[in-house]
Amino acid sequence: MSTTIETPDPVADPPGTARPVKGHRVVRSSRMAGAKRFSGLRIVAFxxxxxxxxxxxxxxxxxxxxAFKTETDAALGGLDWIGESGATAEAFVSILSQGNIWVWAFNSLWTSVAITAITVFISAFAAYAFSRLDFRGRRWMFVVILASIVIPPQVLIIPLFYQMLAFNLVDTHWGLILPQVVMPAMVFILKKFFDAVPIELEDAARVDGATRFRIFWSVVLPLSRPILGAVSIFVFINAWNNFLWPFIVINDTLLMTLPVGLQTVISAYGVQYAQIMAQAVLASLPLIIVFLLFQRQIVKGVATTGFGGQ
Amino acid sequence: MSHAATETKGARGPAAAVAGAAGAVPPTGVKRFREARVAWIFLAPFMIAFLLFLVWPILHGFYLSFTDQSLTGAGGGFVGGANYAEAFGDATMWRSLANTVLFTLMSTVPLVAIALVMALLVDTGLPGQWLWRLSFFMPYLLASTVISQIWVWIFNPSVGAANELLRAVGLEPIAWLQNESTNLTAIVIATVWWTIGFNFLLYLAALQNIPGHQYEAAELDGAGKLRQVWSITLPQLGPTTVVVLILQILASLKLFDQAYQMMGGISSDTTRSIIQYIYEAGFVGYRFGYSAAISYVFFAAIIIVGILQAVLLRQRKAEK
Structure with missing residues (x-):
């Protein structure tokens, strides 16, 4: 699980922080010394x-x-880990063969990727303008965006739905994607990062005659990979698991995302607990696997972005 | 509001201090004009989305709250403050607001306190770091639908694991979600399990920013581990705790997904959150105007909470 990409990360590793030695063991050296000592306190803590x-x-x-029980065993209850008739993958097989789970998983994947890509792209450009470019209204516009972080997206469902009706986007993936790409907090986080990028690097490129776009694209963005990764992870997890807006805007079963689609199955299956658990487990697998692969980056990304205001 | 945001960010350590030191270069004349043009090109995509999907809905929602607009397209006439008058006299609205506040109180304390304990324990550097992180953070990666289905199964009144456990230790089983006196508690339990990983990571990140030499100094002075936690770690977590608390309160006030789904979409008087009532008024009752009005009552409540927090933060800062 030690997929460590050792790129410098000025955000999660401010100067003065000891860098973790290797892999997932993030331990300060000073505490390691104490940690090796055998003590009763350590046993209690463990x-x-x-x-x-x-x-x-x-x-x-x-x-x-x-999920690995037969429906009969599951319905019997009890606290046995394996049912009387033994373990079986029946529930998984029937979910994968009959349900719409593949369609929903695909819908979730593509809409979440689209939301993430668009959000990061438009937020990064805006953040750079606020950080480095001079224009009229820069100050108050940024204050407005900052203030809008407090608006809970949930209070907008009525007017947004009304708007999607007017745009003819109800029950379409664009109707699902577009309202989710406005995340003022991400502009704020990215601006703060760009502010800290040494301006000398850009000046050097400017002396060479590079345009603003070129400077941003080939000097600033490559330097910002850690923060862009952090923001992307955060936006992606939120988009993948978002429930309320997709639940409202999508009615067509074949256009639903995983969270909304799964929810329609509960009533259809009635009391088939093994199948419901099988699909719950299946639906969780993608993000759990991603987490196992990129644990370090995700842990850092969530912490960095989380502090930036959600 | 913007102040609250800036101040909490300010408490984030050296990285934040660097920010703002470097600003834009002040150009003049033609150069300035050209730079402004580039700036607008950079800003345009975000600003268009911002105006279209945030500013406009906020304004239009406010307008709708003064009309009797229906989802079916009927109505739309101006009714003045009638929706607000109705909302303030609506027992269901107050009940939903009370449920939301109660849920926030019940969930915030364990979500912050347990997360802190988890982070302190993991930060001791005990072996198995990746496993601890996986255990505590994994539920946060699950969709609300998934955690709702898992907990509905665990809280199943006849064959659920929760009641089997109660029976095993000789206690009476409880109709967790079916009983109006326990269903909100059941939702709180599921929520604490589901979302604690986020707070845990915030605390863990803060702990790892405490310089190691402080502990070395304390160790030389002969301070034990517990003493170090008490006099070095906890005081330095103060600003983090404020941020975690604020984020948690705001998140808890937005209760909807898991409460709605764990109750199977049923509108119970003890679990209906204010957002669920907004949803029901608009999309079940088709009353867009009324639903918009409740949205604004809720929004006002969030702003009041935000202002209170900003004032508290400022006081804290002044004390230092």
Missing amino acids: AALALMAVGWLLPFLWAVAT
Whole structure:
């Protein structure tokens, strides 16, 4: 799991922070020294940690266990990890063969990628303008954008739906995507990063006769890979799991995203617990795998972006 | 509001301090004009989306709240403050608001306190770092639909794991989600499990920004581990805790997804959140005008919370 890409990360690693030695073990050297010592306190801490971790894993593991049971065993209840008739992948097979889960997964993937790409692209350009370019109204426009961070998107569902009706975008993927690409907090986070990029780097390129666009594209953006990654991860997770807006704007079963689609199946299956758990587990797999692969980047990305205001 | 945002950001360490030091170069004349033109090209895509999908809906929603517009296209006439008058006299609206506040109170304390304990324990550097992070953060990656289905199954009144556990230790089973006195608690439990990973990561990041030499100094002075946590770690987490609290309160006030789905879409008097009521008024009752009015009542409540927090933050800063 140690997929460490050792690029300098000025955001998550401000000067003065000891860089983690290798892989996922993010430990300060000073504490390592103490850590090696055997002590009763450490045993207590380890026990507490293990207990909490098990408690936090159990609900999901229980869902996995249920998914591998026959419907009859699942409906019997009890606390057995394996049902009386043994483990079976029946539930998974029927979900994958009959349901719309593939269609929904594809819809989720493409709309989330589109939302992420558009959001990062338009926010980065705007943030650079606010950070480095001089124009009339720069100050107050930025204040307006900053203030708009407090607007909960949920209070906009009525006028947004009305607008999508007018644009004829209800029940389309563009109707789902477009209202989600405006994330003022991301402009703020990116601007703060661009502000900290040494201006000398750009001056050098300007002396060479590069245009603003060229400077931004080939000097500033490559330097900003860590923050762009962080913002992308954050936007993607939110888009992938968003429920309310897709639930409102999409009615066609074949256009639904995973979270909205799965929700329609509950009633259709009635009491088929094993199948419901199987599809819940299947739907969770993509992000869990991504997390296992990019744990370090995601942990950093969420922390960096999270502090920037959600 | 913008102040609250800037101030919390300011508490973020050295990286933030650097920000703002470098500004735009002040050019003059033709150069300035040309730069402004480039700036507008850079700004245009975001600003168009911003005006279209944020500013316009905010204004149009405000207008709609003064009309009797219906989802079916009927109505649309100006009704003055009638929607607001109705909302303030609507027991269901108050009930939904009260549920939302109650949920916020019940969820915020464990979501901040347990996350802090988790982060402190993980930061001790005990072996198994990736496993701890996976355990605590993984639920945050799940969609609301998935966690709702898992917890509805666990809270199943007859064969759910929660009741099987209660029976195993000799307690009476509970009709978690079906009983009006326990359903909000069940939703709080599921929410704490689901979203704690976010706060955990924020705390963990803050802990790793505390310079190691402070601990070395304390160790030389003979301070034990617990003493170090108490006198070095916790005081320095103050600003982080303020940010985590603010983000958590704002997130909890926006309760909808898991409460709606865990209840199977049923509108229960003890779990209906204010956003669920906005949704129901607009998309079940077809009353867009009324729904818009409730949206603005909720928005006003969020702003009041935001102003309170900004004032508190300023006081904290003044004290220092």
